[in-house]
Amino acid sequence: MALIVQKYGGSSVADTESIKRVAKRVVETEKKGNKVAVVVSAMGDTTDDLIDQALSIDSNPPEREMDMLMTAGERISMSLLAMAIHAEGSRAHSFTGQQAGFFTDARYGAAHIKAVRPDRVKNALSLGDIAIVAGFQGINAKGDATTLGRGGSDTSAVALAAALGADICEIYTDVDGIFTADPRIVPSARRIPSIDYESILEMASCGSKVLALRCVEYAQRFNMPLHVRSSFSRRPGTLVVPDGIDPRTLPNLD
Numbered sequence: 001m002a003l004i005v006q007k008y009g010g011s012s013v014a015d016t017e018s019i020k021r022v023a024k025r026v027v028e029t030e031k032k033g034n035k036v037a038v039v040v041s042a043m044g045d046t047t048d049d050l051i052d053q054a055l056s057i058d059s060n061p062p063e064r065e066m067d068m069l070m071t072a073g074e075r076i077s078m079s080l081l082a083m084a085i086h087a088e089g090s091r092a093h094s095f096t097g098q099q100a101g102f103f104t105d106a107r108y109g110a111a112h113i114k115a116v117r118p119d120r121v122k123n124a125l126s127l128g129d130i131a132i133v134a135g136f137q138g139i140n141a142k143g144d145a146t147t148l149g150r151g152g153s154d155t156s157a158v159a160l161a162a163a164l165g166a167d168i169c170e171i172y173t174d175v176d177g178i179f180t181a182d183p184r185i186v187p188s189a190r191r192i193p194s195i196d197y198e199s200i201l202e203m204a205s206c207g208s209k210v211l212a213l214r215c216v217e218y219a220q221r222f223n224m225p226l227h228v229r230s231s232f233s234r235r236p237g238t239l240v241v242p243d244g245i246d247p248r249t250l251p252n253l254d
Ligand code: ASP
Pocket: 009, 010, 041, 042, 047, 048, 073, 135, 136, 149, 150, 151, 152, 153, 154
């Protein structure tokens, strides 16, 4: 039995139909005999919409209130996904960043994770439940909500995978993995089947936006294998693996 962390980005949970589709995929992974923890981003453009709303009220909103607002996006998707999993006949429990034990420093809007103590997530998994965790958020020493910076759910997912000792962290997006160029712009772009952390970090520092830089640094630090793949297809994606690990030995490749 493998322990798998799956992260679904905003485009994969853009509306309730998409959330139902993701729920099916999560349940399918569980039914194959795996323990599954899921990290979700906010639905579609929710985060941008929340920022626009805030700025239409105050051009320089208080940072603390901004993070209170921004963390709401992921709470919507986490609870709807938990409901969709229930509707599929499996048990799921959603957790905010705070409930999942993400402790950060005090930098609102760009907080760094200091520790992850996911006791409640572990407990849910040990009871046979699927755990859903809101990405991109934690709490600071004052107990206030913080966010990790735009695109931060990838980092949440890898940090959770490391803290749980997961076998793999799957990053679900709207393209079939990491390509030599953006496949939406360059039709001849080729998918990279497997790659090491250093090369991905180089690509990220050259402006390639497949994965947040901090997420890859985190994965490298904890030797956490990543599988970047599409939630819209069944095709294999791109494996990002530590040296010396045979990518074919990783779980849930099909
Ligand atoms: N919802 C946040 C954002 O749009 C975090 C994420 O998607 O990773 O930046």
